[in-house]
Amino acid sequence: MTRNSRIIEPLLNILEMEREQGYQDRAVAGGLDKLLQRWDAELRPILDEAGSYSVLTPVQREAWVAEALKRLEPLDGGRPSGSRAKKTPRRAPPRRARPSPVTLDDEAARLRGVGDRVAARLKKLGIESVRDLVYHFPHRHNDYAKVRTISELVMGEVQTVVVTVWEVTAKPLRPTLWSVQAVLGDSTGNARATWIRHARPRQRPYLANSLKPGDEIVVSGRVSAYHGTPIFRDDPEFEPVKGQEELVHTGRLVPVYPATEGLPQRTIRRTVKNALDAAISQVAEYLPDESLHRTGVMGLRNAIAQYHYPDSDADKSAARHRLAFDELMMLQMTVLSRKRDWQAEESGIAIDAKRGRIDGFLDSLPFELTGAQSRVLDEVLADMRHDRPMNRLLQGDVGSGKTVVAAAALLMAVLDGYQAALMAPTEILAEQHFLTLSGLMSASPGGSAVAEGRVPGLSRPVRVGLLLGSLSARVRRTMHEMIAEGEIDMLIGTHALIQGAVEIPRLAVAVVDEQHRFGVMQRAAMRDKGERPHLLSMSATPIPRSLALTLYGELDVSTIDQMPPGRLRTRTRWVEPTKRDAAYGFVRKQVEAGRQAFIVCPLIEGSEAIQSRAATEEHERLSAHVFPDLRLGLLHGRMGLHEKEQVMEDFKDGELDVLVSTPVIEVGIDVPNAAVMLVDGADRFGLAQLHQFRGRVNRGMHQSYCLLLADDPGEEAKNRLKLVERIDDGFKLADEDLKLRGAGDYLGTRQSGLPNLSVASITDQDIAALARQEAASILDADPGLAEPGHAPLAERLAKAAVELPGEMS
Ligand code: ADP
Ligand code: MG
Numbered sequence: 001m002t003r004n005s006r007i008i009e010p011l012l013n014i015l016e017m018e019r020e021q022g023y024q025d026r027a028v029a030g031g032l033d034k035l036l037q038r039w040d041a042e043l044r045p046i047l048d049e050a051g052s053y054s055v056l057t058p059v060q061r062e063a064w065v066a067e068a069l070k071r072l073e074p075l076d077g078g079r080p081s082g083s084r085a086k087k088t089p090r091r092a093p094p095r096r097a098r099p100s101p102v103t104l105d106d107e108a109a110r111l112r113g114v115g116d117r118v119a120a121r122l123k124k125l126g127i128e129s130v131r132d133l134v135y136h137f138p139h140r141h142n143d144y145a146k147v148r149t150i151s152e153l154v155m156g157e158v159q160t161v162v163v164t165v166w167e168v169t170a171k172p173l174r175p176t177l178w179s180v181q182a183v184l185g186d187s188t189g190n191a192r193a194t195w196i197r198h199a200r201p202r203q204r205p206y207l208a209n210s211l212k213p214g215d216e217i218v219v220s221g222r223v224s225a226y227h228g229t230p231i232f233r234d235d236p237e238f239e240p241v242k243g244q245e246e247l248v249h250t251g252r253l254v255p256v257y258p259a260t261e262g263l264p265q266r267t268i269r270r271t272v273k274n275a276l277d278a279a280i281s282q283v284a285e286y287l288p289d290e291s292l293h294r295t296g297v298m299g300l301r302n303a304i305a306q307y308h309y310p311d312s313d314a315d316k317s318a319a320r321h322r323l324a325f326d327e328l329m330m331l332q333m334t335v336l337s338r339k340r341d342w343q344a345e346e347s348g349i350a351i352d353a354k355r356g357r358i359d360g361f362l363d364s365l366p367f368e369l370t371g372a373q374s375r376v377l378d379e380v381l382a383d384m385r386h387d388r389p390m391n392r393l394l395q396g397d398v399g400s401g402k403t404v405v406a407a408a409a410l411l412m413a414v415l416d417g418y419q420a421a422l423m424a425p426t427e428i429l430a431e432q433h434f435l436t437l438s439g440l441m442s443a444s445p446g447g448s449a450v451a452e453g454r455v456p457g458l459s460r461p462v463r464v465g466l467l468l469g470s471l472s473a474r475v476r477r478t479m480h481e482m483i484a485e486g487e488i489d490m491l492i493g494t495h496a497l498i499q500g501a502v503e504i505p506r507l508a509v510a511v512v513d514e515q516h517r518f519g520v521m522q523r524a525a526m527r528d529k530g531e532r533p534h535l536l537s538m539s540a541t542p543i544p545r546s547l548a549l550t551l552y553g554e555l556d557v558s559t560i561d562q563m564p565p566g567r568l569r570t571r572t573r574w575v576e577p578t579k580r581d582a583a584y585g586f587v588r589k590q591v592e593a594g595r596q597a598f599i600v601c602p603l604i605e606g607s608e609a610i611q612s613r614a615a616t617e618e619h620e621r622l623s624a625h626v627f628p629d630l631r632l633g634l635l636h637g638r639m640g641l642h643e644k645e646q647v648m649e650d651f652k653d654g655e656l657d658v659l660v661s662t663p664v665i666e667v668g669i670d671v672p673n674a675a676v677m678l679v680d681g682a683d684r685f686g687l688a689q690l691h692q693f694r695g696r697v698n699r700g701m702h703q704s705y706c707l708l709l710a711d712d713p714g715e716e717a718k719n720r721l722k723l724v725e726r727i728d729d730g731f732k733l734a735d736e737d738l739k740l741r742g743a744g745d746y747l748g749t750r751q752s753g754l755p756n757l758s759v760a761s762i763t764d765q766d767i768a769a770l771a772r773q774e775a776a777s778i779l780d781a782d783p784g785l786a787e788p789g790h791a792p793l794a795e796r797l798a799k800a801a802v803e804l805p806g807e808m809s
Contacts, residue, residue: 007039008075015065015072022112022277023061025054046071055252057309058277102278104131111274118271121263133275134283136268137307137323137759138255141316142220145252151188153223153230160220161186162241170208178205184219193219193232216241220256239265253310272308280305286792288778295774298322307759321767324760328771333797336775339391339554340783348389348532349508353381353412360456361411365404365440372396372562377405379558380536384412384509389527390534393515396560397730398540398695399567403433403670405560406511407440409536414489415457418508421491423498423526425517427468428635428664431645433513434466434492436670441490447642449475450488467493467502470641498525507533515539540695540730561731569728570698572706574682574721583707584626587676590705591630591657595675598696599660602681611662612636618680619660627658635661663689665696672700682708683717687737690724 018025018032025031032053036043047068056064102110108130109119122128127136148159163184171179173196180195197205211217221236237256257268283301285292292299298306303322310316355378362369369377376394383390396402410420422437424430438445441462443453449466465488467479476496482488484503491497491504507530512523515537527535537555575583587597599622601615619634633647633656651659652671659665659674663685677697682690690708698704708721720737727733760767778790785794 007042008072011035011039011043012069012072015069018061019065019069022274023058023065025061046075057305058273059280059305060309062277062281102130104129104134104279104282106130106279108133108271108275111271111278113267113274114271118263118267121260122271124260125258125263130275130279133272134280134304135758136257136272138257140256141253141310142218142256143253147218149188150184150186150191150230153191155223155225155230158220158222160218161191162216162218163191165211165213165215165217166190167213168208168211170204175201178208180205180208180211182211184217191223191230191232192226193221193236193238195235237265253313253316255308276305276308284792286796288789288793291774291778294777295325295770297325300326320759324764324767325771327758327760328764328768329775330797332768332772332775333779333793335554336772336779337783340779342391342554343388347387348534349418350387351384351413351416351418351508351534353384353416355381357415357457358408358411361408361440364442364456367564369404370401370560370562370564372560373401373405376558376560377408380405380409381412383556384409384534389532390509390536391555392536393555393557394536394538394560395557396538396540397563398692399563399699400540400560401564402513402538402540402560403436404440406513406536406538407437409509409534410437410490410511411441411455411462413509413534414462415455416508417506419483419486419489419491419504419506419530420509420511421493421497421504421507421526421529422511422513423493423495423518424513425494426637426664427470427494427641428644428648429513429669430466430468430492430494431641432648432669434464435649437490437492438464447645449479450482462490463488464490464492467491467496468641469494469496471496495522498522498529502529504529506530509534509536511536511538513538540692566701567698568701568703570694570704570706572694572708572725572728574708574710574718574725577709577711580709583678583709586705586707587658587678588627588630590676594673595702596651596654596656596671596673597658597676597678598665598674598693599658599678600665600680600693601660601662603663603684608637612638615660615662622658622660630657631655632657633659635659635665637662637664663693665693669696670699671696673702674699675702675704676707677705678707678709680709681711682721683710683713687720687724687733690720691730691733694724694728695730 014032014035036053053061053064106129107119108114108122108127109116111130111133114122122133125136127133142160144160146160147162150161150163153159153161161184163186165182166185167183169181171181173179176199178197178199180197182193184191184193195207197207199205217238217240219232219236219238221232222234223230224233225231226233255269255272256265257272259265259268280301283304285300287295287297287300297303298318298321300322303319306315306319307323310319376396380390380392380394383392394402394405406422410422413420422433424433434445434451438451438453441451441453441455441464443451443462443464445451445464445466449471451464452461453464455462463482465479465482467476467483471479479488480501480503483491484505486506496502497504510526510529510533512518512526512535515523516539523535523537527533587599590597599618601611601618604611604614615636616634619632623632633651635644635647639647647656647659648669650656651674654673674697677693679685679690679693685693694706697706706724708724710717710721713721723733723736727736778785778793781787782790785791785797
């Protein structure tokens with residue numbers, strides 16, 4: 001018997017035991033690596049590079065063991081392979097009747113170590129099934145290959161150390177809020193860490209008692225200096241080393257998961273690992289082979305394994321790339337098939353939209369269209385000539401002149417004998433559009449909800465109508481009747497337009513202004529008011545092109561990328577809290593020079609009523625104490641329509657110097673003589689909103705100013721305000737801000753209704769483009785996903801049920 005064959009049998013037994021026990025590296029005391037090293041010389045020719053078993057993930061261990069068994073078994077004294085288990089019954093642990101194997105769809109509670117308590121806490125993280133665990137991805141990894149010693153720590157960077165706890169102290173900040181501090185050390189020096197913890201009254205926080213001198217812990221976080229000692233401030237992440245020595249000391253990337261109260265990192269990590277061990281082999285690839293080839297993305301099972309336990313940074317990013325691709329691909333499949341359905345619908349309304357028909361109207365404008373307006377108008381008119389309904393997004397920075405393009409499209413429909421409608425998100429904006437459009441049609445409403453005007457090219461009068469929820473029931477009913485009878489040509493309104501009672505039988509063109517304020521469903525409802533009308537969505541919230549592609553992938557996009565001539569740059573300043581009076585002084589000077597100003601009150605959480613009351617009080621304060629000699633107006637959401645209309649008109653006519661307002665004036669309002677926008681509490685608004693406010697001025701030829709008052713902005717808010725100061729192009733601003741914080745923050749999460757992306761971020765523009773391309777290729781080849789090879793994809797798509805922006809609102 002050769003030495004070689006002497007080790008085969010024991011090793012086979014060990015590997016089988018290892019398999020039985022779920023690859024925990026417990027089959028040999030001290031770990032398999034020791035054995036492999038000892039037998040290195042003999043094993044080398046058989047197993048190639050044995051490497052290290054302990055660093056492998058469970059999934060990788062499974063593969064490794066399977067491979068090793070395959071190679072070893074034929075060498076085992078000539079016994080036929082595959083028969084070992086039967087021949088070594090003594091090795092098999094005593095089993096109860098084994099239940100069916102755990103599947104992805106099973107409840108997490110079927111896994112080892114998941115009792116009721118853990119299951120309940122997992123639920124808090126949205127985890128119910130084994131599949132959920134497999135897809136519970138780490139938000140980052142601790143790179144134990146790059147663990148620093150204390151002496152190596154660099155100030156300002158996020159780093160990880162393995163240290164011993166020397167001392168733990170707790171100081172109450174308030175009766176229920178504590179600062180827990182620890183002195184930590186390794187062989188190179190000392191460091192500190194501080195955590196803020198809540199506790200019951202008169203009790204020390206749990207952490208202060210559970211963290212004990214002598215404990216070995218891993219600490220990760222940003223390091224700053226405190227009296228020359230490195231300190232992990234701001235609640236650094238930490239974990240005991242105990243129980244995970246193998247991870248800590250193997251120098252690999254170890255996942256750190258989103259955790260929750262009462263569910264320590266270790267438990268989550270172990271549970272996810274168990275789930276991976278039990279079920280990852282069941283994860284099925286759903287991308288067809290040709291897609292895998294075309295895109296070069298990593299296989300799904302591998303990607304999941306590597307995203308939990310990456311072998312290297314490169315593997316981690318390839319894994320992330322694949323998983324992000326999946327999410328964006330689902331999104332793109334959804335929007336693209338929707339677009340196809342929409343375009344495959346039979347006939348829409350082909351309008352005789354020759355540009356020549358509105359020349360008279362365009363000539364009557366007090367200005368010439370900019371090149372960009374003209375180009376975009378042509379794109380819109382070209383769509384309208386098709387009998388396939390238009391579905392176009394018109395983007396243009398605030399003040400770029402979208403309204404007149406919309407007006408031209410609406411008018412074109414009217415000239416051809418159809419009805420046209422424009423929907424706006426607020427009553428104030430709808431009201432203003434009504435006045436503007438009436439004006440463009442040479443009509444004057446004079447307080448009525450219907451105005452009659454004349455336009456070149458139409459022998460009969462044009463009827464412009466206004467429909468708002470706040471109109472009296474009687475007026476609203478009359479409006480409904482007139483609209484249904486076709487007596488209103490051009491209809492302006494709010495959500496009131498899409499109420500069930502409204503019918504617009506000859507609707508041919510519908511415009512949705514500030515469309516990001518509406519959901520997909522509301523846009524669809526607008527469309528359903530007629531027989532497949534053309535739809536034009538407009539937005540001033542500048543969304544970078546690629547982002548628009550992801551969010552509004554079903555739309556064609558036109559962009560007005562040019563401002564009307566003669567506009568000066570709005571000078572934007574963040575005003576220090578101590579300079580509030582100087583800001584008011586500046587407003588006064590501008591008024592003396594003949595300009596007008598907006599003052600926007602701080603955003604207050606709560607109802608419209610609370611907001612309105614605050615604005616009313618601010619109006620009183622400013623009138624009494626700051627600008628007693630100026631003419632101040634007040635605008636808020638709780639005012640009646642007539643009141644609002646009056647104030648807007650007075651402001652427009654120059655009979656008010658300063659308009660004090662709630663944030664309702666964020667969108668749309670257009671008063672060219674207004675040159676100052678003072679935003680109070682500017683730190684409470686998102687960048688997109690601040691840019692919108694700024695867009696209320698600089699609408700004429702005057703130098704305009706935007707003053708941002710913030711009483712006590714945090715560091716992040718300060719950076720935001722500085723960005724608005726520096727950048728006045730909405731698209732560049734959007735790009736910068738996306739880089740800083742991601743799209744949810746930029747758009748304001750609630751408004752934007754971003755689709756649920758957990759791995760992908762909205763800034764993954766390259767991946768989004770790849771996903772879009774791939775989705776298009778697949779749909780081109782097989783629009784209904786009917787081919788057998790596309791069945792898994794179709795199924796996955798049905799499960800994903802992608803929520804598009806706005807649908808949940
Ligand atoms: P927005 O794109 O923000 O909706 P508006 O349509 O309200 O912008 O236009 C802003 C202002 O610019 C309005 O006062 C409008 O009359 C004016 N305007 C629009 N187009 C032009 C142009 N080509 N030349 C000069 N002024 C224009
Ligand atoms: Mg507008």
